[in-house]
Amino acid sequence: MAIGRKSLRAWALRTALRKGSDMDLGIKGKRAIVCAASKGLGRGCAEALAAAGVDLVINARTAGPLEETASVLRDTYGVSVTAVACDIANPEGQAAVCAAGDGADILVNNAGGPPPGLWSDWEREDFIAALDANMLAPIAMMKAMMPAMMDRGWGRVVNITSQSVKAPIPVLGLSNAARTGLTGYVAGTSRQVAPFGVTINNLLPGIHDTDRAVALDGGVSRSQNISIEDARAQREASIPARRYGTAAEFGAMCAFLCSVHAGFVVGQNILLDGGATNATI
Ligand code: NAP
Numbered sequence: 001m002a003i004g005r006k007s008l009r010a011w012a013l014r015t016a017l018r019k020g021s022d023m024d025l026g027i028k029g030k031r032a033i034v035c036a037a038s039k040g041l042g043r044g045c046a047e048a049l050a051a052a053g054v055d056l057v058i059n060a061r062t063a064g065p066l067e068e069t070a071s072v073l074r075d076t077y078g079v080s081v082t083a084v085a086c087d088i089a090n091p092e093g094q095a096a097v098c099a100a101g102d103g104a105d106i107l108v109n110n111a112g113g114p115p116p117g118l119w120s121d122w123e124r125e126d127f128i129a130a131l132d133a134n135m136l137a138p139i140a141m142m143k144a145m146m147p148a149m150m151d152r153g154w155g156r157v158v159n160i161t162s163q164s165v166k167a168p169i170p171v172l173g174l175s176n177a178a179r180t181g182l183t184g185y186v187a188g189t190s191r192q193v194a195p196f197g198v199t200i201n202n203l204l205p206g207i208h209d210t211d212r213a214v215a216l217d218g219g220v221s222r223s224q225n226i227s228i229e230d231a232r233a234q235r236e237a238s239i240p241a242r243r244y245g246t247a248a249e250f251g252a253m254c255a256f257l258c259s260v261h262a263g264f265v266v267g268q269n270i271l272l273d274g275g276a277t278n279a280t281i
Contacts, residue, residue, distance in 0.1 A: 026260030028053030032106035033097060035059050035088045035141065038066040040210035041160055042110040044247030048255035049106065050077035057082045057101035059093070089133040091140065098144045105152075106258045107145045109138035110160040113212060114174035116219050122174060134161075134178035139185055146198055155198035156258040159186060163206040165269060167277045171219070183269060190267030199266050201257050206273025207235060208245040241274030 031054065034046040038060035046058050050073045058073075060066040063085035070083040084100045086093035088111050101107075114130040138159050149155025161179040163169070168176045183202060190200040207213055213232075220231040236242055250272055256262055257270075271277055 025052040025255055025258070027106070027255075027258060029055070030105040031055045031057075031101065031103065032108065032258070033057045033059070033101035033104045033141070033145065034108040034110070035097065035137075036110035036112065036160075037108075038062065038069045040212060041205055041208060041247055041250050042108065043069055044249075044251030045108045045110070045158070045160075045254040046073060046081075046251070047077075047248070048251030049108075049258060050079045050081070052255050052259070053077070053079060054106065054258075055080040057084060057097060057104065059084045059086060059088055059097050061085065061087050088141075089129070089137050094137060094140050094144065098141070101145070103148055104145060105149065105154060106156045106158075107141055108158045108160070108254060108258075109141055111137055113162070114172070114178065116171040116216070117173065118171070119173050126174060127177065130174035130178040131181065134175065135182040135185070138182055142189070142200065146193055149198045150193060150196035153197040155193075155196075156262070157198065157200040158254050158257050159200070159202045160254075161202045161204050161269070163204050163271060163273045163277055165202070165204055166271060166279065187267055194266045197263070199257075199263060201262075201265055201267065202269045203250070203254060203257070204269055204271045204273070205250060206245065206271065206276045207239065208247060208250060208272075210247060213244060239274040239276045243274065245272055245274060 032049050034042055034056060036042040037046040037058040046056055050056060056079060058070060058081060066083045066085050070081040074081045082100050084097050086096045088094060088097060111133040142157055146155060159182060161182060162175055164172050164176045165179050165183050186200050186202055217228050217231040221228045253272055257265060
């Protein structure tokens with residue numbers, strides 16, 4: 001019986017996914033800090049690391065959902081998960097997370113994104129808040145955690161930034177500014193720590209199906225006076241993949257960057273955007 005082209009494609013996809021899930025990332029038993037991880041992309045990263053056998057310290061500001069995520073990850077993957085409820089944007093929060101994750105081999109930096117607006121809306125304190133959350137917090141976490149990784153000769157840092165680093169999103173001026181600052185810091189620093197076996201890379205999400213996406217679609221819905229469903233459909237139509245990304249896909253890429261296989265990936269900015277950023281490189 002002849003196999004149709006469609007079923008051949010489906011078979012190839014199934015095989016590829018099966019093979020992917022069997023890949024040994026070589027990090028079982030390592031320890032990771034994942035910031036801002038009770039929901040969304042941070043949770044996706046935490047879950048993919050837990051699935052690879054990594055013990056976790058996870059963080060978010062609100063204790064309830066954070067404890068719930070920790071409990072699901074413990075029960076599902078049998079790894080140790082410590083939950084630290086605090087604001088990662090301030091020095092006290094950073095110190096609490098670093099103390100709980102002392103000696104971690106892997107650091108995933110993340111925080112909530114700044115609000116949208118118009119260039120003329122923002123005052124100094126708005127910029128300071130964006131810089132604290134999306135530039136200075138990850139820098140402080142790297143400064144605290146990387147020396148021990150360098151002493152041990154192995155470490156992985158992944159920063160969650162944004163597609164807006166490559167292709168600025170005009171209404172997200174605070175985000176564009178803070179994340180570009182972090183990107184510049186990582187570009188130089190990643191080359192300084194690479195000789196010690198520590199890699200730093202940035203993951204640049206395009207639109208993903210999380211609460212942040214709902215908030216952004218809500219903004220479009222209000223400004224264009226259309227329903228939130230229409231705002232989403234309009235955005236999906238503009239993406240070559242014709243859909244939003246998932247936290248699981250995002251987490252899988254993060255876990256790969258944290259794996260033993262990614263030691264030669266240094267200082268890169270990797271877009272996960274379904275092809276939305278229209279550029280050759
Ligand atoms: P999300 O679904 O809203 O989840 C944010 C997570 O971070 C929650 O667990 C939240 O918990 C925690 N969090 C927020 N601020 C925090 C803080 N100061 N300290 C500690 N935890 C904090 O967001 P997401 O979609 O996963 O987005 C993650 C990052 O990627 C954001 O910076 C976002 O701007 C960026 N991004 C997202 C997209 C997208 O389409 N989703 C696209 C581009 C960029 P608490 O509220 O309890 O603290």
